[in-house]
Amino acid sequence: MKNKTENHFNCKETLKNSVFLLFLIALFPLFIHAQKGPDFSILTDKSFQKLYQNPEDCIGYSQSLLISDKNLEHKIVLRNILSQAYAMQGNYVQSLNIYNQKEEEENIRKNSQSYFIHLFSEYSLADQYQNLGLYNQSKKIISSILQNQDLLKSRDMKMKTTIAKLYQLQAINFGITRNYQEALKNLIISDQYLTGHNKENSILTWENKIFRASYLIRQNKLEEAKKMLDEVIYEVKQKGDYPFIIAFAYENLSRYYFQKEDYNTAIKSLETGLLQIENLPYNNIKIVFYELFTRNYLALNNDQKYHYYNNLYSDLKAKLDTNKKEGIQYIVKLVETYNKKNFEIQKQKKIRQVRNTSIIVLFFVLGIVAYFLYESRRSKDLKKQLAFFEKQKERERSVQLKDSIKNEQKNTEKETPKVSKEKEDEILQKLKEWELSTNFLSKNMSISILSAQTEINTKYLSEVINSNKGKNFNTYINELRIDHIASLLKNDPAFLNYKVSYLAEYSGFSSHGAFTNVFKSITGMSPNHYIQEIIKNKRS
Structure with missing residues (x-):
């Protein structure tokens, strides 16, 4: 009887121990999961926030993540954030260097089933083209992607955010060619894909509002634009520290006051915005502030302030133009x-x-x-x-x-055949679209840069311009510049107050004298005479 009791007790103990062991095994995955680091989406969201807070911090933080993470999808997202941080500084070559860092072909081959990698790679390339002012190439890539109806129906959050970014880029491409209706339409669609509750989606929503306000200002819908900008400024100040977004909003608010010819208030808006980023390396937006300061002080006939900001603008523009030119050469290669x-x-x-x-x-x-x-x-x-x-x-x-x-x-x-009639018509159409932009105002404009921006062989370009336009490349560009500045003088009263030297620089000419000579050869009168004629006609 005693042996039976002992055996029964031993069996119960063994059963107890087995149940306890099974319980520990069941809890083990939960324990391991609790020891893991934060989710990658949280880390990239923080990295994206830093992009709008301080590019230098963003670069350091993103590079540390990039070194430790082996996932190819994660790497391509981090590289894009790094690339954008360098572009915001105006360092386009380094931006392209980061974009061009490829994984081993074996890794790419193994991960080729990931559609997200292909999609995000295409988005990154479209982004690079846009940073360098190659808007047609950017537009072409995005149009091709957005034809995929299955992609547009995706419910995956990272896919939806990428689609939202693509529509935002396309809106900017349309805005450059002054097709504001299409630009606004693309921004509305972009917002529809921003359904996430992370910081990245919030920042992109604010950006979309600011872009929308800027296009409304260009359509002279001033009050609707101002209301939108005031909302963004209020929301951003409530939600956190995002100096780039605040500066971007105030930059466009200054355009609203400039349009209303309230130059003093426009300057105050610029001062408030610039204060946000003055000690941060956001060179791509600082140059816009310097140019807008220059315009406003010219309108107020404040020569001292005009020269101060014009010098800042000229120095930074020379630096960024050189970087952009090197970037274009890099991407062409x-x-x-x-x-x-x-x-x-x-x-x-x-x-x-x-x-x-x-x-x-x-x-x-x-x-x-x-x-x-x-x-x-x-x-x-x-x-x-x-x-x-x-x-x-x-x-x-x-x-x-x-x-x-x-x-x-x-x-x-x-050898490459001569230009066919169909090819010639295609080139003329591309030139017509390109003429809608203001890329011809760049001092560094050359036939090789035009070739990169339009994706047309330089030989074909030269032949078509000579045969169809009846002029060489330099004459063609100079006529576009003079036509543009003449139109601004007629339609924008603020330009009548500007000095000829500023008009020359704005038009992309190397000197006051070169501008005056070309202007006279095309219009039959000097810039000053032309301005006086416009003023006289307006008075009568």
Whole structure:
């Protein structure tokens, strides 16, 4: 009886221990999960916040995440944030360097099933093009992506945020060509995809509001724009410290007051906005502030302040223009390298196809030969005839194969044909679209930069401009500049108060004298005479 009791007690103890062990095993995953670091989406959200607080902090923080994270999706998101931080500083070459850092091909191949990687890579490239002022290329990439209806129906949060960013970029592209209706339409769609409750979605929503207000100002819907800007400033101040967003809002608020010819209040708005970022390296927006200060002080005839801010503007513009020019050259080389690699891949593919076809034909021929040799055993004469026939066929095929390979090589080595009528019409249409932008006002404008911005071969460009416009490249650009400044003088009263030296610099000319000479050769009168005529006509 005693042994039975002891056995029963031992069984109960064993059962207890087993249950306790199972309980610990069940809790183990929860314990491990509790020891993990913060979710990646929280870390990237913080990184994105820093982008609008201080680019230097953003770079340091994002690089530390990039080093420790091995996930390819995470890396591509972090690189884009880093790239944007350098672009905000005006360091376009470093921005492109970060974008161009690729993982090993094996890793990319293994992760190629991730559609998000492909989508975000395309978005990053469109963003790079836009930073460098290559708006047509940016627009083309985004239009191609947004044709995918399945993508637009995605419910994945990171996909939706990326789609929202694409629509925002496209809105900016339309805004550059003054198609404000399409720009506003794209911003509305962008907002519809910003359904997340993180800081990134909030910041993008504020940006969309500011962009919308800027396009409303350009359409002279001033009060609606001001109300929107006041809302953003109030919301941002309530939600946290985002100096870039506040500065961006005040920059556009100054445009509202400038449009109302309240130059003193416009200057106060600029001072408030600049104070937010004065000690931060946001050079891409600082240059806009300096230019707007210059315009307002010119309108107030305050020469001292005008010269002060004009010097700041000129120095920073020279630096950023140089960086942008280097960036354009860099991205052109990247595209050329990509196209060259793509061409080599296609060439190798063709060679493999020809080789595979040759092997199939050879096996087919050998099969036929073997069959006829077997049959020809019955007759020596038939065997000789078949052998001779097959040798002739093999020789002909070999000659044809060599000829086809030679012809392919000759075709690849042929010179580029002259511009066809269809190509000429396509180039003229692209030039027409490009003329809607103000890229021709850049001092560094050259035929190679125009080629990069329009994606047209420089030879074709030169030929079409000469044959269709009846002028060389320099004359073509100078006429666009003079037409633009003449239109502004007629339609914007503020420009009548500006000095000719400022008009020359604004138009992209290297000197006051060069501007005056070109202006007179095109309009038949000097800039001063032209301005006096406009003032006289307005009074009468």
